[in-house]
Amino acid sequence: MYMNEMTAVTDTEIAPTKAKPTLPDAQTVTAVKHWTDRLFSFRVSRPASLRFRSGEFVMIGLMGDPDPNTGKQKPLLRAYSIASPAWDEELEFYSIKVQDGPLTSRLQHIQPGDEIILRPKPVGTLVHDALLPGKNIWFFATGTGFAPFASLLREPETYEKYEKVIITHTCREVGELEYGRKLIEDLKQDELMIELLGEENLAKIHYYPTTTREESPRMGRITELLQDGTVFKDLGIDPINPADDRAMVCGSLAFNKDMQTTLEGFGLREGANSDPKEYVVEKAFVG
């Protein structure tokens, strides 16, 4: 629509009496894909001003139901890792669907063209700046904890900084691995990604998916497979050590805690943005 100064002024003047058609910090959904009955991913428009580092998260959500007394609506927001890389024009998110979850019970029904709320204030510890230089980077994920690594696996800096990029993903069932499996397969086949990241860089990726409750070629909790050395034998890689290895962890609280113990057992220390060390941890969004 053509807008001149006059219409702009008029709009401003009548705005307070008119119901606002859009949400605050609204972004438009551009694509939705359902992976299982418990998992889906979606893409939304990116605010022009939003700068973030691959691996960070933002608060996103929908407007809550009206308060029965006042009729007022408040935004219902949750932390979501941005699953797309920093260079992408759009933003991607990977989410669980919880049937009685206040947000995801509704969010799972979004369609292209719908709006969501996105607070453009990215934060997080799963960033390259929080780690000291090293030879190998390990990404350890369970469930939707794969999301920040979906961003970092598409980030050129990951390959500039490391010789090997090892991504482990543990889920209960095979279907829950599909988002990550497909993303890595596409990375290695997509001409644009090959051009952007380099074929020799993509060859640095070692993908190690495991399941715990459904039969698959590799079974077991990654914590146990690390502690008994199975992972290193399978991948033909030296055991994790503080001189060569850096790690990022994203999963449930219990998983993160056990991974911390496991990594500390290999001599790695936890870092932060202001104090880079050998590994960093972040809780995946749950429910």
Ligand code: A2P
């Ligand atoms: P398991 O099936 O043995 O519990 P969830 O859906 O509960 O978040 O779990 C996702 C995956 O992470 C499952 O395969 C689960 O294995 C695994 N997992 C959960 N907690 C831990 C933990 N403390 N250490 C290692 N793996 C875990």
